[in-house]
Amino acid sequence: MARSPKSPSRSTTSARSRTTARPKASASAESPSRAKAPTRPKTAATPGRVPAASKQTAKSKKITKSKSGAAATSRAPARAVAKKAAVAARPAARRPVAKAAAPIELFYWSTPNGWKITIMLEECRLPYVVRPVNIGAGEQFKPEFLAIAPNNRIPAIVDPDGPGRKPISVFESGAILQYLGRKTGKLYPADERGRVEVEQWLMWQMGGLGPMAGQAHHFRIYAPEQVPYAIKRYTDECNRLYGVMNRRLADREFLAGKYSIADIACVGWASRNERQGQDIADFPHVKRWLDTMLARPAVARGMAVAAEAAATVDMKDPAIQALLFGQRAR
Ligand SMILES: N[C@@H](CCC(=O)N[C@@H](CS)C(=O)NCC(=O)O)C(=O)O
Numbered sequence: 440m441a442r443s444p445k446s447p448s449r450s451t452t453s454a455r456s457r458t459t460a461r462p463k464a465s466a467s468a469e470s471p472s473r474a475k476a477p478t479r480p481k482t483a484a485t486p487g488r489v490p491a492a493s494k495q496t497a498k499s500k501k502i503t504k505s506k507s508g509a510a511a512t513s514r515a516p517a518r519a520v521a522k523k524a525a526v527a528a529r530p531a532a533r534r535p536v537a538k539a540a541a542p543i544e545l546f547y548w549s550t551p552n553g554w555k556i557t558i559m560l561e562e563c564r565l566p567y568v569v570r571p572v573n574i575g576a577g578e579q580f581k582p583e584f585l586a587i588a589p590n591n592r593i594p595a596i597v598d599p600d601g602p603g604r605k606p607i608s609v610f611e612s613g614a615i616l617q618y619l620g621r622k623t624g625k626l627y628p629a630d631e632r633g634r635v636e637v638e639q640w641l642m643w644q645m646g647g648l649g650p651m652a653g654q655a656h657h658f659r660i661y662a663p664e665q666v667p668y669a670i671k672r673y674t675d676e677c678n679r680l681y682g683v684m685n686r687r688l689a690d691r692e693f694l695a696g697k698y699s700i701a702d703i704a705c706v707g708w709a710s711r712n713e714r715q716g717q718d719i720a721d722f723p724h725v726k727r728w729l730d731t732m733l734a735r736p737a738v739a740r741g742m743a744v745a746a747e748a749a750a751t752v753d754m755k756d757p758a759i760q761a762l763l764f765g766q767r768a769r
Pocket residue numbers: 550551552553574579591592593594610611612613763
């Protein structure tokens with residue numbers, strides 16, 4: 440589906456700041472441990488599009504390779520300089536205007552599933568605009584949101600510059616991470632072995648850590664009645680999953696070896712380990728990984744997006760609980 444619905448919520452949060460103003464320091468997506476100056480995402484990463492700049496570079500390189508004389512290699516830069524000077528000499532109104540990439544629309548609420556996407560967008564330096572979907576006010580049931588997210592759950596995105604340079608919408612956080620990874624070529628390896636490593640841990644989060652931690656939060660914190668069996672069941676299952684993660688991280692820095700979308704999928708849920716009844720000191724490798732993750736500027740920025748709005752929703756309010764916890768087929 441390629442429709443871009445109007446925002447379910449009236450307010451758009453930090454659209455301008457998300458697409459323009461950016462904090463200065465950031466670690467790059469490819470090199471997790473080194474902080475780099477921020478770079479705008481390269482449009483070359485967009486499928487089907489070769490930006491003018493890279494076409495020119497490729498052409499210049501071809502000339503250099505196909506002709507061996509020094510004169511031949513130096514003519515191309517000279518021509519480029521002359522062309523640049525001619526363009527600069529034109530009146531501003533006649534200069535070609537660089538087309539900025541249209542921002543991705545992110546249908547979002549500040550939760551561990553929503554953070555996966557803000558973190559990925561921040562890591563990839565992709566321009567985006569936040570469309571808040573207040574799940575405490577029932578905005579996830581608005582027809583315009585359901586048109587792109589039929590499961591009435593955030594997050595979802597609309598990318599105006601999708602495959603074939605046409606808009607595309609994507610729901611389910613794992614599918615969105617994979618889409619953005621393929622689109623940018625970042626944090627999701629293209630080779631089959633690397634991809635399988637990432638996908639195993641991404642699916643482990645989607646089918647294991649996320650749902651089990653969600654149930655632990657529900658029965659430990661939100662459920663209107665205490666159900667000891669359910670509390671024990673989901674606290675134990677989380678404990679087992681943290682054990683799996685701890686063993687995995689004992690001999691590698693990140694879940695799939697290198698930093699990837701699998702780590703991004705897990706960090707929000709793992710950051711809430713106390714709410715799941717876990718003592719992180721029991722899982723020293725998870726703790727080391729979590730500290731590394733939370734120290735990444737893009738992770739901190741992603742988890743901070745529209746946090747104030749979500750904090751105003753009282754999850755213990757019976758009306759909100761009825762809306763969120765009493766859902767049946769519609
Ligand atoms: N499997 C989905 C789960 C998304 C999900 O559970 N989103 C919650 C917020 S964390 C939501 O939108 N809840 C709204 C509701 O329960 O109606 C994904 O990973 O995208």
